[in-house]
Amino acid sequence: MNDLRLRRARRPLPSRPLLLGCVATLALVLGACGGSSSDKKVAAGGFASGLPTDGQKRGGTLKLLGSEGFFHLDPGGSYFQLDYMVTYATQRPLYYFKPDDPKTAVPDLADGPPQVSADNKTVTVKIKSGIRYGTNKKTAITGKEVTAADVKYAFERGLNPSVANGYEGVYFPLVGADKAKGGPISGITTPDAHTIVFKLTKPFGATTARALVMPLTVPVPKSYVAPLDAKQPNPYDAQPERQAFTGPYMISDYKAGKTITLVRNPQWDPKTDFKPAYLDRIEWTIDADPNVAGRQIFSGTGLANADTPTAGAVKRFATRAKDRITFTPLGNRFVGVNTQRKPFSDINVRKAFAAALDRRAMLLARGGPLVGQLATHFLPPTIPGYDEAGGAKGTGADYLANPSGDPAVAAKYMKLAGFPSGKANGEKVVMLGENDSPAKETAQITRDAIASLGFDVSFRLLDQSTLYSKFCGVRTELEKIDVCGFAGWLPDFSDPYAMLTANFYGKSITAVNNSNASLFDDPAVNAAMDKAALIADAGDRAKAWGAIDRRLVDKVAAVPFLFDNVANIASKNVQGVVGQWIASWDLAYTSLK
Amino acid sequence: MARYILRRIGWTVVLLALVSAVTFVIFYALPSADPAVLRAGRQASPELVAQIRARLGLDDPLVVQYWTYMKDVVLHFDFGFSYQSGESVRAAIVSRLPATISMTVGALVIWLATALPIGVISAIRRRSLLDRVTMTGALLAISAPVYWLALVALYLFASDIGVIPIFDGANTYVGITQDPVQWFASLLLPWLVLAAGFSAFYARLLRANLVEVMGEDYIRTARAKGLPERRVVWRHGVRAAITPIVTVLGLDIGVLLGGSILTESVFNIPGVGRYAYDAIRTADLPAIQGTVLFAAFFIVVANLVVDIAYAFLDPRVRYG
Numbered sequence: 001m002n003d004l005r006l007r008r009a010r011r012p013l014p015s016r017p018l019l020l021g022c023v024a025t026l027a028l029v030l031g032a033c034g035g036s037s038s039d040k041k042v043a044a045g046g047f048a049s050g051l052p053t054d055g056q057k058r059g060g061t062l063k064l065l066g067s068e069g070f071f072h073l074d075p076g077g078s079y080f081q082l083d084y085m086v087t088y089a090t091q092r093p094l095y096y097f098k099p100d101d102p103k104t105a106v107p108d109l110a111d112g113p114p115q116v117s118a119d120n121k122t123v124t125v126k127i128k129s130g131i132r133y134g135t136n137k138k139t140a141i142t143g144k145e146v147t148a149a150d151v152k153y154a155f156e157r158g159l160n161p162s163v164a165n166g167y168e169g170v171y172f173p174l175v176g177a178d179k180a181k182g183g184p185i186s187g188i189t190t191p192d193a194h195t196i197v198f199k200l201t202k203p204f205g206a207t208t209a210r211a212l213v214m215p216l217t218v219p220v221p222k223s224y225v226a227p228l229d230a231k232q233p234n235p236y237d238a239q240p241e242r243q244a245f246t247g248p249y250m251i252s253d254y255k256a257g258k259t260i261t262l263v264r265n266p267q268w269d270p271k272t273d274f275k276p277a278y279l280d281r282i283e284w285t286i287d288a289d290p291n292v293a294g295r296q297i298f299s300g301t302g303l304a305n306a307d308t309p310t311a312g313a314v315k316r317f318a319t320r321a322k323d324r325i326t327f328t329p330l331g332n333r334f335v336g337v338n339t340q341r342k343p344f345s346d347i348n349v350r351k352a353f354a355a356a357l358d359r360r361a362m363l364l365a366r367g368g369p370l371v372g373q374l375a376t377h378f379l380p381p382t383i384p385g386y387d388e389a390g391g392a393k394g395t396g397a398d399y400l401a402n403p404s405g406d407p408a409v410a411a412k413y414m415k416l417a418g419f420p421s422g423k424a425n426g427e428k429v430v431m432l433g434e435n436d437s438p439a440k441e442t443a444q445i446t447r448d449a450i451a452s453l454g455f456d457v458s459f460r461l462l463d464q465s466t467l468y469s470k471f472c473g474v475r476t477e478l479e480k481i482d483v484c485g486f487a488g489w490l491p492d493f494s495d496p497y498a499m500l501t502a503n504f505y506g507k508s509i510t511a512v513n514n515s516n517a518s519l520f521d522d523p524a525v526n527a528a529m530d531k532a533a534l535i536a537d538a539g540d541r542a543k544a545w546g547a548i549d550r551r552l553v554d555k556v557a558a559v560p561f562l563f564d565n566v567a568n569i570a571s572k573n574v575q576g577v578v579g580q581w582i583a584s585w586d587l588a589y590t591s592l593k
Numbered sequence: 594m595a596r597y598i599l600r601r602i603g604w605t606v607v608l609l610a611l612v613s614a615v616t617f618v619i620f621y622a623l624p625s626a627d628p629a630v631l632r633a634g635r636q637a638s639p640e641l642v643a644q645i646r647a648r649l650g651l652d653d654p655l656v657v658q659y660w661t662y663m664k665d666v667v668l669h670f671d672f673g674f675s676y677q678s679g680e681s682v683r684a685a686i687v688s689r690l691p692a693t694i695s696m697t698v699g700a701l702v703i704w705l706a707t708a709l710p711i712g713v714i715s716a717i718r719r720r721s722l723l724d725r726v727t728m729t730g731a732l733l734a735i736s737a738p739v740y741w742l743a744l745v746a747l748y749l750f751a752s753d754i755g756v757i758p759i760f761d762g763a764n765t766y767v768g769i770t771q772d773p774v775q776w777f778a779s780l781l782l783p784w785l786v787l788a789a790g791f792s793a794f795y796a797r798l799l800r801a802n803l804v805e806v807m808g809e810d811y812i813r814t815a816r817a818k819g820l821p822e823r824r825v826v827w828r829h830g831v832r833a834a835i836t837p838i839v840t841v842l843g844l845d846i847g848v849l850l851g852g853s854i855l856t857e858s859v860f861n862i863p864g865v866g867r868y869a870y871d872a873i874r875t876a877d878l879p880a881i882q883g884t885v886l887f888a889a890f891f892i893v894v895a896n897l898v899v900d901i902a903y904a905f906l907d908p909r910v911r912y913g
Contacts, residue, residue, distance in 0.1 A: 065764065069678065069871065161644040166637040181644075232648065238679030256678035256685065257871060258863045285764050287867055289859045292747055292763045295754040465876050469627040510639050513630050 042323065050326035050568065050578030051100045052276075052589050060592035061281040062574065064585075065293035066306025069257050069286045074237035075218035076154060076163040081490070081584050082307060087215045088579070089262060089282070089587035092246040092273070094125055094151065094217040099589050102382045102494045102581035105213045106274070109146065109246065111194070114212055120203035120534055125212065127151065127194050133221060133244040134267030136252055141224040141244050143267055148190040150219035156185055157225070158216050162234040167492060170502075171211035175199045182229065206536040210495045219246060248277035248588055260284045262587070278591035297569050302592060304570040304585060311367050314567045318370060326568045326576065328583035329373070329381045333488040333562040335446055336503075336517030343427060343455065344482055348417035350556035355399040355409035356449040359561040363403075365441035366562065374403050375560035378500060379549045382580065384538065385496040388546020395553045400560075405449065414453060423454030431483040432471055435461035439486055442561075446483065473514050487517040487558065494581050496545030497533050504557050505529050520557040598901070605893045610663070612889040613882060617659050620878050628676040628876055649676065662882065672886070673879035675872070682883035686865055691768055693864035695776070696856065697849040699784040704792035711792075712799025713831060719804060727796065734793035743786045743859035750782060766862045783860045787853055791845060795838060802834035809833075836906055843899030844892065851888025 043049040071080045078087040088096070096108035107113065109131060115124040131146040155172065158165035160182025169177065175187030187199040200208060220236075221244050228235045228242070235242055240260075241251045248270075249262040262282040270277070284306055288296075294313025297303040298321065309317075317325035337344040337353060344350050359374055366372075376394025379385045394400055398409055411422030419425070429450050433443025440461060447457050462471070464485075471477045472484035492498040502508050506521035525548065532544035553560070566583035570576040577589035629646040630637075646652050650661065665671040672682035711731070715724040734742075749755050751762025760782040761775075769776040806812065807830050815825045852866020861867075865884055872880030 071677070161641070161648045164633055164637070164641055164645055166633055166641070169638050169641070233674050233679030235679075238674075255688070255863075256675070256680045257868060285861065287858070287863065287871070288764055288861045289744075291744060292754070292859060292861075295748070296763065299754045465631065465874070469630040469876070473630060512627075512639050513633060513637055513642050 043326070046322040047318070048323050048326045048570075048576065050328060050576060050580070052577045053575065056276065056278050056575050056589075056591040057593060058276075058278050058591070059280050060278075061283060061302060062279050062587070062590060062592065063303050064282065064284040064306040065288040065296060065303060066284065066286055067288055067290045067293065068307045070260075072237050073240035073251070073254070073260075074163060074234060074243075075215040076158050076165050076220065077237055078215040079166045081582055084215065084582050085306070085584050085587060086240075086251065086260065086262070086284075087218065088247070089249045090243070090245050090247040090251055090265070091215065091218040092131065093215055094127070094212040096275075097213060097494065097579065097581040098274070099577050099579045099586040102579075103384060105210070105493070108273070109151070109217070109219065110212070114209040116205035116209050116536060120205040120536070121200045123198040123200070123205045123209050123212075125151075125196050125198075127196065127219075128272055129194060130269060130272050131246055132267040132269070133246060134250050134265035135244055136241050136250065139224060139244075141221050144221065146219045146221075146246060147193040148196040149193070150221050151196050151217060152185075152188045152190050153222040153225070154216060154218055154220040155188055156180060157182055157220060157229050159185070160229055162229050162232055163237075165216055167211075167214065168216060171214065171492070171498075172198065172208055172216075173201045173204050175201055177201075203534050206541070207495070207497050207533045209536075211493060211498070213493045220244070248273065248275055249282065257286055259286060275588035276591075277588050279587065282587055294569065297571055301571050301573045304574050304576055304590070305568055306585075309567055309569050313569060314367075314370060317567075317569045321569075321572070324570050324572060324574075324576075326578050327565045328568070328578050328580055329563060329565050330583035331488055331490040331564045332375055332378055332380050332499075332560060333486060333564060334375070334378065334503075334558040334560040335483065336485075336487045336520075336558040338478070338482050338484070338519055339557065340519045340521070341479065341482060343417070343424065343429065346417045347556060348413045349453075350559075351397075351399040352410045352413035352417065352453055353450060354397075354556055354559045355402075355406045355413060356452050357559055357561070358403075358405040358445055358449065359400075359559075360403040361445050362442045362561050365445060366438045371562075372565045373563040375563045376400050377549045377553050378504075378558075378560050379496055379545065380491075380499070380563040383491055383494060383496055383499050384542035385545035385549060388543050389549035389553075390546075395550045397553055399556070400553070407452070410453060419454070421454075425454060426456045427454075428458060429455040429482045430458045430480065431460070432467060432481055433459070433461050433483075433485055434464045434467055436464060439464070442486060446486075450483070472517060473512060475509060475511050475514050475519075478514060478517075478519060484517060487515075488562075488564070489515075490582075496542070496549070497529075500545065500548060500552070501529055501533075504552055518558050520552075520555075522555055522557070525551055525555065525557075594901075594904070598897070601897050601900070605890075605897065608893055609886060609889055613663065613666075613886055614659065616882055616885045617655070617662075617878075620876075620881065621655055628878060631876055632676055662879075666886070672883035675877050675880045677872075677875050677877045677880070682879050685868060685880065686883055686887055689863055689865045689868050692766065692857070692862050693850060693852055693866065695769065695780055696783060696787060696853055696862060696864060697846060699780050700787035700791065700849070700853075701846065703784050703788035704795060707788070708792045708795035708799060711796040713803060713826065715796065715800040716803035716807065716834075717826060724800075728800070731793035731796050734789045735797070737790070738855075739786065739790055739853075740855045740859060742789060743783070743856055746782055746786050747859065763859065764861045766860065779860075780862075783856050783862060786859075787849075787856045795842075798838055798841065799831075799834060802837060803830055806830050806834045832906065836903065839902055839906060840899055843895040843902075847892030847895030848888070850891035850895075852884065 041053050070083050072078050072083055073086055075087050075091050092109040094110040095105035097105050109127050111126040111128040127148055132143050133141050135142045157163045158168040159180045174185050176185045189197045224244055225236055241254050245265045248268045250265040252263040253261040290310045294309050363374055377389045379389050414422045431447055447459050451457050467485050478484055489503055502515045504520050506526045508516045509519055528548050535541040535544055568578055573593045575591045575593050577586050579586035629642050629651055632645050633642045674681050711727045715727050718724055747762055750757055750760045752758040753762045761778045765779040767775045812829055815829045852864055852869050854866035854870045857864040857867040869884035
């Protein structure tokens with residue numbers, strides 16, 4: 001999934017409400033982290049767990065209220081939280097994270113786990129029989145069985161500019177993909193109708209296998225979709241009701257920026273699927289005012305939020321309707337500083353900055369005690385490697401020891417950086433930030449921390465989209481800036497590779513669309529990441545990435561300050577089930593009471 | 594008159610071309626988001642971003658991009674498609690116009706129906722209790738931000754979240770052809786909210802104008818001639834006092850037809866204003882251009898209508 005920066009570009013909402021994550025020491029949301037089955041409905045603290053429960057009711061209509069629209073509903077382009085909510089309810093990817101287990105993907109369209117070859121360069125997947133396409137209007141594809149060739153075409157069209165998948169090249173280094181622009185990829189073969197083989201250019205199978213949960217793996221029937229892919233704009237995206245659906249629901253009606261309606265897919269066979277699909281119908285209103293929507297959900301029936309509720313709504317639910325609000329950990333936030341330009345190219349200055357930064361104030365600026373867990377490293381609680389990196393306690397670095405900032409430690413590192421007084425001499429630091437709350441307030445806290453080190457901060461605030469697409473994401477611009485906005489990352493899937501490489505891998509520094517906000521390029525870290533990406537064993541993988549996370553903290557690749565938690569709210573007769581891996585309602589599991 | 598109208602229509606076309614050019618230049622000259630990057634997502638490779646740029650025509654020189662755009666607008670009435678949703682901008686605006694027109698017309702009826710009598714009575718009965726009460730109320734209504742007013746109205750009167758649930762609330766709008774009764778019910782509260790500020794402003798404006806006009810010599814002459822007071826006020830007073838209001842009214846109608854962003858947002862009425870707001874937020878240039886052109890069109894047309902209306906309202910005005 002895309003990072004917080006762009007995601008939040010689509011959700012310029014008040015501070016994202018957070019709560020402490022799945023941290024044993026804090027023991028606040030044990031239910032959400034896998035509490036006992038007897039009290040599955042309730043998490044510690046009295047909040048709803050968001051987990052599936054026994055005896056959920058079948059039938060009814062759920063109404064979702066959201067302020068944001070969708071980016072892409074074509075499974076080939078789907079890459080945002082809201083897109084995912086619809087895509088995973090209406091389509092079947094090869095693998096799926098059940099809502100209560102964000103770490104273990106289970107076969108969905110696939111018929112068993114992926115087979116990774118010994119040399120780690122081939123991944124083979126068998127797919128189930130008897131899965132059929134449903135469509136709104138009867139076409140030649142209606143009722144036709146899904147084959148491996150359809151998954152193959154899904155990957156091929158991902159490289160077609162009219163689909164423009166955003167991550168195929170990152171997780172699927174397929175042989176022949178560099179020459180494909182929507183046509184055949186030599187690295188994908190289908191020996192029979194129910195087997196697909198991915199041949200990779202490098203021994204990357206362990207990571208590729210984990211990425212098979214992504215919407216790109218949703219089957220797309222070539223005979224039906226290829227003519228649409230030739231059009232601009234692509235109707236498979238712009239008119240998603242024309243899609244061939246494999247999931248329990250299908251999009252019956254879509255009015256961009258207004259509404260989307262999901263109904264049951266008559267071709268979906270529950271015998272082939274583990275998803276319960278309780279609801280008969282889902283009506284989603286787009287562009288609802290978030291303040292009003294929060295109140296409507298609170299007072300009404302059959303309603304739930306589609307995107308981030310306002311701080312006011314969270315407060316109301318958290319105090320007056322605890323059993324109707326859930327908190328789910330997801331993603332991280334950090335301050336990236338330019339590690340290739342003075343003064344932050346000096347690791348001691350970076351350590352001094354980390355020590356000076358009042359991370360507790362930043363937490364408060366984002367919403368106070370309800371907003372989450374102070375981060376001391378980069379892998380969040382739901383991602384393997386979190387515990388290995390130090391868990392909630394952190395790595396023990398003295399410059400992150402005091403969340404309110406420690407001037408003495410800051411001065412120590414400034415002296416080590418060659419400033420005998422412990423302060424800089426008014427050297428200029430260029431900083432850009434976002435002009436929306438709460439990013440604006442956290443930017444001001446950051447500016448104050450840098451100024452407290454004796455630097456003269458040139459500070460400018462811009463709107464979020466502009467900031468990232470014109471400055472922080474453009475290497476030539478970023479090279480002239482010392483601190484560019486705030487970064488954060490939501491994992492595309494529950495794996496440390498998906499969490500850390502985009503932000504801290506040297507090769508992720510790109511001319512445009514750069515996601516490495518610190519321009520951090522450390523050969524040792526790069527090599528460790530390359531090596532860790534090859535590890536198949538879950539335990540060893542978590543250890544290796546946990547060690548990398550520690551190393552990133554040691555090198556102060558950035559200054560982590562928050563592990564986000566996401567709130568979801570529902571009306572009293574809604575049994576909301578949250579897909580823990582994306583922290584949004586899993587519509588195939590949510591029901592009415 | 595015909596020549597005048599033709600000349601104004603000619604200038605309208607020139608003005609719209611200028612507006613579109615200025616929007617285009619502003620979008621590129623000032624820092625704004627790169628549509629190709631937004632389209633591609635943050636993990637996309639630079640090569641993919643480049644392909645999208647080429648496909649969207651963003652690599653062409655600005656002049657070429659502008660020329661292509663205007664050619665499609667003029668020859669095919671085609672405003673391109675949204676970078677965001679892939680939807681035709683023309684279709685999007687046309688599908689949203691009924692909601693915006695519904696909002697504007699309903700609010701207009703309410704604000705004129707309240708502002709005119711209040712303004713006239715306040716002017717005629719200056720310093721009376723009624724004058725003081727209505728003008729104080731008007732001041733409050735003008736001062737209240739429409740977003741705040743809309744939220745308060747919902748929290749007080751909406752059937753789902755209101756303390757006194759007497760009006761349909763947010764997210765209840767349906768098109769007039771779909772269900773006229775529900776259409777009316779869903780718009781009643783938005784109309785009142787939107788009309789409140791305008792009504793107050795117009796009432797104060799009319800009052801001020803009328804007070805001034807009623808002190809003119811020709812009013813005294815009319816009274817001296819023995820004309821009934823009602824005729825003096827309405828035929829001689831209001832007719833003169835209302836001319837500046839017609840000017841403002843024309844502009845306001847034009848602006849509202851371009852979209853009333855805040856009211857549409859709070860009540861979730863899928864109008865042009867909300868579409869424009871979303872387009873700006875997502876750097877969706879074709880949608881921005883389309884909505885700006887539509888808004889500009891309504892404003893210049895409204896101005897034209899106002900200028901023509903002048904001729905009928907004020908006998909001294911004649912167009913050659």
